[in-house]
Amino acid sequence: MIQTRIPSLVAVACLLPSAGFAQEPSSSKLTVRAFLNDPVNPGAELFAHDAADKLIPLVLAPGELPVGQAVAVIDGKLSFYSSAKIDPANLVASAAVPESLKQAIAIIQPRGDAKKPPCGIVFVDDSISGFPPGESRAISFTTLPLAIQAGEHKIAIAPGTITHVPPVTKVDPYYMAQTNFLYQAGGAWVPFSESKMKFLKDYRQVFICAVRPGSKSPTLVTLLDDTPKPAAP
Numbered sequence: 001m002i003q004t005r006i007p008s009l010v011a012v013a014c015l016l017p018s019a020g021f022a023q024e025p026s027s028s029k030l031t032v033r034a035f036l037n038d039p040v041n042p043g044a045e046l047f048a049h050d051a052a053d054k055l056i057p058l059v060l061a062p063g064e065l066p067v068g069q070a071v072a073v074i075d076g077k078l079s080f081y082s083s084a085k086i087d088p089a090n091l092v093a094s095a096a097v098p099e100s101l102k103q104a105i106a107i108i109q110p111r112g113d114a115k116k117p118p119c120g121i122v123f124v125d126d127s128i129s130g131f132p133p134g135e136s137r138a139i140s141f142t143t144l145p146l147a148i149q150a151g152e153h154k155i156a157i158a159p160g161t162i163t164h165v166p167p168v169t170k171v172d173p174y175y176m177a178q179t180n181f182l183y184q185a186g187g188a189w190v191p192f193s194e195s196k197m198k199f200l201k202d203y204r205q206v207f208i209c210a211v212r213p214g215s216k217s218p219t220l221v222t223l224l225d226d227t228p229k230p231a232a233p
Contacts (some may be wrong), residue, residue, distance in 0.1 A: 025052045025075050030097060031068045032078070034058055034106045034127060036121075037141075037221055046108075047081045047166045048093060049074050055084045065206075065223050068126075073097050078121065080108065083092065093119035105206060105223075109141050111215050124162060124206060134167035134201045136221050141210040142218050145184040146208070151199065153179035159211065165207075168199040175200055181209065182219050193220040202226060 027049075036044055042062040047055040049072035059066045071078065079094040081087070088135060093108050094117055103126035108119050125131050125195055138157050140146050144155035151168035171177045181193040197205075206223040 017200045025105060026027070027052055028073045029070050029167075030073050030078060030101065030104050031103045031126070032071050033065045033068050033104075034060060034080075034108060035065055035223060036060055036062075036108045037108050037210060039212070040110075045082075047084050048072070049079060053086070055086060057082055057084075065225050068103070073125070073215070077105065080121075091117045093117050095121035095123070096121065101125060105131075107139060107208060109208075112211075115196070122162065131204055133204055134199075134209060136165035136168075136199075136205040138163040138165055139209065140208040141208070142183070144211075144218065146209055146218065147184075147189065149178070150182040150197070151179075165210075167201065167207075171199055174198070181207070181218070181221045183218055185217075192217050199221070 034046070036042075036046065038044065044060075046060065048058045050056040051072055052074050056071070058071070059069045077094050078097050078098055080092045081090045082092050083090045084147045097104070101123060105124040105126045107122045107124070110119050110121065115224060122141075124137050124139070131137065138146075138148055138155075139162050140157050140159055143159045145159065148155050148157060148163075148165060149164065151170035153168060155163060155165060168177050175198050176194055176196045179195060179197040180191050180230040182189040182191045184190075204225045206225070208221040208223070209218045210221075211218050
């Protein structure tokens with residue numbers, strides 16, 4: 001008899017929350033520096049949660065990383081909206097945040113298809129321990145095999161990944177090193193960016209590789225950062 005009663009008691013307990021005891025959404029804070037990689041709408045205005053029921057303007061700086069901003073992660077997700085109204089129709093991007101992440105660079109990238117929400121988010125650990133000065137990160141938003149040649153390094157960048165690039169030490173007297181980005185097409189490696197870049201031990205760089213609508217080859221956007229900035233009040 002005991003074994004037949006336990007399931008029924010569990011069933012009653014599971015029904016209690018739906019009888020007028022809705023759970024409050026969980027909320028935590030994340031220090032984020034957001035970058036919208038959208039050359040079509042470089043001045044777009046976005047909003048993030050300050051609380052479960054409140055949105056605030058997201059700090060953005062076209063072409064560079066802004067100061068840090070404390071925003072709310074609701075039920076484990078960071079979400080951005082196109083207006084100050086919390087409405088699924090206004091949702092621009094949403095992504096799960098790893099529990100261990102306390103400081104993040106959030107790259108917002110248009111999907112280029114009909115999927116909703118229209119943008120995706122990739123997080124880069126913005127802490128000094130997770131992203132030490134002198135290192136770089138290469139982010140691929142493409143389905144193509146990519147590679148970077150920088151100083152003494154030749155590193156493959158797999159599709160849809162974040163690749164760690166160690167400090168570049170093979171530089172000229174001006175701390176410059178030839179830096180090439182290539183993609184694989186038809187069995188050959190084709191450069192899509194060739195330039196000299198400065199690599200300093202106190203600086204960090206984020207390389208964003210993406211294919212814009214109507215193009216077949218990737219483009220490169222480089223974000224230069226000296227140190228993580230404190231959260232805005």
